[in-house]
Amino acid sequence: METHTFFLHLLIILLSARLFAELAVRVGAPSVIGELVAGIVLGPSLFGILQPDEVLRLLAEIGIILLLFDVGMDTDVRRLADAGRSSLIVAIAGFITPFLLGFLTAYSLFELSLLTSLFIGGTLTATSIGITVRVLTDLKRQHKKESEIVLGAAVLDDVLGVVLLALLYEFSVGGGISLANAGKVLLFVSLFFILAPIMARIISLLIKRFDSVSDIPGLIPTTIVSLVLFFAWLAHVVGAPEILGGFAAGLALSRRFFLPFGMALRTDPDFALRIKKEMRPIIQLFTPIFFVVVGLSLNLHEIDWSSPFIWQFASLFLAAALVGKVIGVFFIKESRFIRTAVALAMVPRGEVGLIFAELGRTSGIFNNEIYAGMVIVIALTTLLPPLMMKWFYGHYRQPS
């Protein structure tokens, strides 16, 4: 691509993200909806001005890992651990139910093949941690109890999603499934998630020491971005989703980070604050690119809207996707307010569902009609919950 064309595309993305976000807020929706809509409008769904090409996709990936880094920095590790039990229940129930509902509907009702049905189940499982977190932040609920539960659940959900994808991939190429392999992935990911924040913490202390002896300006932006990139890369190497690397790096730099045995790794609040301050503009620059690119990737144009099959198919799976995620909250001991908030926040599928659906299409497991149906389900689960959450918080107050 020529440089000036790239400049033009990037500025169109940044400006339209901003304009649509402002419009979204004016009509009472969270700003992330505006950014997603900007992508849908610019992309193949509507005007076809932009394609989600490689460069944009890579910039978007930087955006999402930086967003998760930001979320990690704001997370209170102790509270995340406290919410652990509830998170686990919400994650597991919200993972298994949509998978089973999706699979059974596809296999018995629509009589699709075993592999296709399994893939449809997979597409319905994973919550989009990025969209969920952005909505909670847009609504200024990111430090509330329900957010800790949702965050923990969404992270676990992502891990389970990766394990499932690994299993389904094996099944689709080899025909069999090795539980040993799945266990290995799970083990690696869990180890990563325990060790990465400690490692990142040690590195951040090195950066701080380096900071006091370096004369060249610009240490924090380059080294902290490198730290985030490194853990995203490392996450991939051990088989975990890259965004978990960003989240782990953020947790490590959180002012509320604690280690049971690590008093020597205590936080310097001034340094954490400086990192927060210098990273903010960089994060604010990159994250809208991610949400616009998610919108660009949704090609609503490919859908034959007049086909009755599509509507029937999409509504049944939409129901499976909604019910499947909501069920988990009936098993946790929280107020009805928190349970409702958690249920709504777990619904968005966003980019994770799209990755599954895309994989299904490119490997020939989904035909165009099934793919189109899944895209409708993903679009609705992505666009509706933010509006519902906004409405919910506007009409109900947390009982204190």
Next chain:
Amino acid sequence: METHTFFLHLLIILLSARLFAELAVRVGAPSVIGELVAGIVLGPSLFGILQPDEVLRLLAEIGIILLLFDVGMDTDVRRLADAGRSSLIVAIAGFITPFLLGFLTAYSLFELSLLTSLFIGGTLTATSIGITVRVLTDLKRQHKKESEIVLGAAVLDDVLGVVLLALLYEFSVGGGISLANAGKVLLFVSLFFILAPIMARIISLLIKRFDSVSDIPGLIPTTIVSLVLFFAWLAHVVGAPEILGGFAAGLALSRRFFLPFGMALRTDPDFALRIKKEMRPIIQLFTPIFFVVVGLSLNLHEIDWSSPFIWQFASLFLAAALVGKVIGVFFIKESRFIRTAVALAMVPRGEVGLIFAELGRTSGIFNNEIYAGMVIVIALTTLLPPLMMKWFYGHYRQPS
């Protein structure tokens, strides 16, 4: 490219830029030398870990226009105008002399073809504004008189370089040269340079007004980066180098911007300061990428170091490149201190020379040996002057 590979490449670039910059400062060189050397070490010249691929090249381009934007913001327009006469002399003399010396040496001494000789002359003309400005900033001389002269001269130089490239390109494809076309390019570029800062100024006032009514955080990073990208794109459209767009946008936001007739466009120092503060981490993140990519693009491995022809060829053209740039300062009325500083600062060729040489090679005008010789000349003119400037400022004081 896969996402995690890209993350790895980017973090290698950011970290090695930092490490080599720190080393450079320790041994008494400006930090930009470290970043260039990092690129040479990582690139095909030495370890071959990284290639200057499309994504890195585009990120580097963002880096250079943001650097020029930063320089523009720090520029005192009135002082730039005051230095105008000296800048003009330095630019024109420093443009014509290396071109003629290079052309004549190639044509009469080495008996190369007319087109090849013209291209060699072209390769020797343009000063790398990026490297020059970074060195002056590294040495904390960016607000001194010599910097105003050099900045003005380097900008004019870039404009002349573009006109020359357009002419040579026409000549190489059609055989003839149209002065009308060259005049048109010059007119467009000049108009752009007068109108762009005024336009950018008006847009920045709109952004400021918008800022007071918007609730969504992150307005400045996205809109100001968009502004810079827009003017870089616009510069390209009118036929000017993209970096001039970045510079023009920066000038417009400078706290010392003035318009003879535009009191209504007066600067709000608080807003300018906020822009400066929020843009700084973004600029610090992107600029090292540019200098590392310049280093990556220098393939010293392709050079047959044992060929005596290469050495003879390179030393003669190095002399032409040095003498050609220095001559201009004899015509300006400044102290010997300032004249020496200006002369040294005008020498670096960097990426501009590489673009010329690359174009020469890909269009078959340069064979491998001539290309290699040119690369040596560019490498030396890029790496030596920063060291010489550092030494010069360390040993001489400006007479006051």
